[in-house]
Every structure is written in structure tokens, then in C-alpha cells.
Amino acid sequence: MEAPLFERLGKEPGITQFVSDLVDAHLANPVLVHHFKNSDTNRLKRIATEFVITAVGGPRCYNGKGMKAVHKGMKISAEEFIQVLDDALIALDKNKVAQREREQVLWLLYSLKADILSAQSTN
Numbered sequence: 001m002e003a004p005l006f007e008r009l010g011k012e013p014g015i016t017q018f019v020s021d022l023v024d025a026h027l028a029n030p031v032l033v034h035h036f037k038n039s040d041t042n043r044l045k046r047i048a049t050e051f052v053i054t055a056v057g058g059p060r061c062y063n064g065k066g067m068k069a070v071h072k073g074m075k076i077s078a079e080e081f082i083q084v085l086d087d088a089l090i091a092l093d094k095n096k097v098a099q100r101e102r103e104q105v106l107w108l109l110y111s112l113k114a115d116i117l118s119a120q121s122t123n
């Protein structure tokens with residue numbers, strides 16, 4: 001039987017590095033960087049790492065809000081959402097993550113699209 005995705009991504013150390021590279025890619029992405037200009041990058045990396053660890057079947061360490069509530073009113077466009085996936089691919093590549101795990105991580109992120117984009121309405 002296939003090991004849990006959490007293990008195949010290198011457990012906490014592997015996921016911490018992936019998320020760190022993902023956030024760094026956003027900061028270097030001209031389409032996304034303006035969203036993060038007031039961010040505490042280390043805090044964001046820590047919380048996003050907890051989210052991913054929990055989402056891929058690791059220890060349940062994310063205690064934050066759901067993705068719809070987190071991104072409410074941030075005015076995130078569909079184009080920006082795709083740029084986040086592009087940056088995820090850059091970070092997966094950098095961490096030499098294999099094809100099947102890439103597909104699973106990208107699908108996991110993509111599956112949040114409806115929540116994150118519907119969070120943009122102000123009512």
C-alpha cells in the first residue's frame with residue numbers, strides 16, 4: 001500500500017522546505033508580491049506549513065480558520081490563483097518531488113479554488 005502523502009513529501013522537514021520555497025516564489029512573483037507586502041514572512045511560512053502538514057495527512061497541527069475565511073475580501077483573481085499553482089510547481093521542482101506526489105499536491109491546492117475565489121465577495 002502507498003505510504004501517506006505526508007511521508008512521501010519528506011514529513012515535517014520536507015514540507016517545511018517546500019512551503020518556504022513556495023512563499024519565497026510568491027515574494028519573487030510580480031503578480032502576487034503586492035498581497036504579501038505587509039506579511040510577517042516567517043509567521044506565514046510557519047502557519048502555511050502547519051496547514052499543508054494537516055492537509056496531507058500528517059499530525060493535525062493547523063488550528064487556523066478555513067481557507068474561505070482566511071482569504072475573505074483579499075480581492076484574489078483567478079489569474080493570481082493560477083500563479084500560486086505555478087509557484088507551487090516551481091517549489092515542487094526545486095525540492096525534486098516525484099511526479100505522483102506533484103500531482104497530488106497540485107490537486108490538493110487546486111481543489112481549494114472555489115473556496116478561495118468565492119471568498120472575494122464582500123457580502
Ligand code: HEM
Pocket residue numbers: 032035036038039040044047048051064065067070071074076080081082084108109110112113116
Ligand atoms: C490553494 C491555495 C492556497 C492555500 C492553501 C493558502 C493558504 C493560506 C494559509 C494557510 C494562510 C495563513 C492564514 C493565517 O495567517 O492564519 C494564508 C494567508 C494568506 N494567503 Fe493564502 N492560500 C492559498 C491561495 C492564496 C492566493 C491565490 C493568494 C493570492 C495572492 C493568497 C494570499 C494570501 C495572503 C495575502 C495571506 C495573508 C498573509 C499574511 O497574513 O501575512 N493565498 N493562505
